[in-house]
Amino acid sequence: MRAVVIGASAGGVQALSQVLPSLPVDFPLPVLVVVHIPPRRDNALVDLFAGKCRIPVKEAEDKEPLEPGTIYFAPPDYHLLVEAGGTLALSSDEPVNHSRPAIDVLFESAADAFGTGLAGIVLTGANSDGAEGLRAICAAGGQAIVQDPASAEVATMPRAALAACPNSQTVRVENIRQALEAMIAR
Incomplete structure (x- = not known):
């Protein structure tokens, strides 16, 4: 495993609040996160999660090399991509999908960059963003986790992801960290 990508929309802050702070201080991979946020807002997510997480949290910067054990949030009004050498x-x-940043854009570029070394996670949301990206991750041999639609604040996005990538692990949000750690251990 070389990286983790996470996409969330409606209800995403609450779902991420159960996933990101649970990552241990020695978490070995970079974690890239896209949340649908309005374009002209400061990225309050970085400050919110920096105070809760045991690993560094930052807003992604153009041409920045990925560091292990760091959480990167897409900035408002920009798509976040991964280039071939693992640079942002x-x-x-x-x-x-009416969004910038869009989950599909991150997931598809990360699938190209990391192939079998990628884990993709789709959380709660009210549209189908992330479904095609998760399909790309699965097609590249990566691992897929989808929040159990029954535990999602809005089940549309997890349902679309499961339809696109039916072999995904379906996991309740509070168990995602354990599922991720099991994938890394394999």
Whole structure:
């Protein structure tokens, strides 16, 4: 495993609050997160999670190399991508699924960059963003975790992800860290 990507929308802050702070201080991988946030807002997510998490939390920067054990949030109004060498890239290309940042953009670029070394996680949300990206991760041989729609504040996004990638592990949000650690141990 080389990296973890996470996508969330409606209800995502609450779901991420159960996943990210539970990661141990020695978590070995970079974690890239896209949450649908309004374009003209400061990224309050970084401050919110920096105070709760045991590993560093930051806003992703263009051309930044990925560091293990760091959580990167996509900045408002920019797509977050991973380039072939594992460097981050930001893009102001058109919204995808009515969103910028879009989960599919991150997931598809990370699948290209990391292939079998990638774990993708789709959490709660009210549209289908993340479904095609998770399909790309599965097609590249990566691992997929989808929040159990029954435990999601809004089940639309997890249901779409499961339809696109039916072999995903379906996990209640409070058990995602354990599922991720089991994947890394394999």
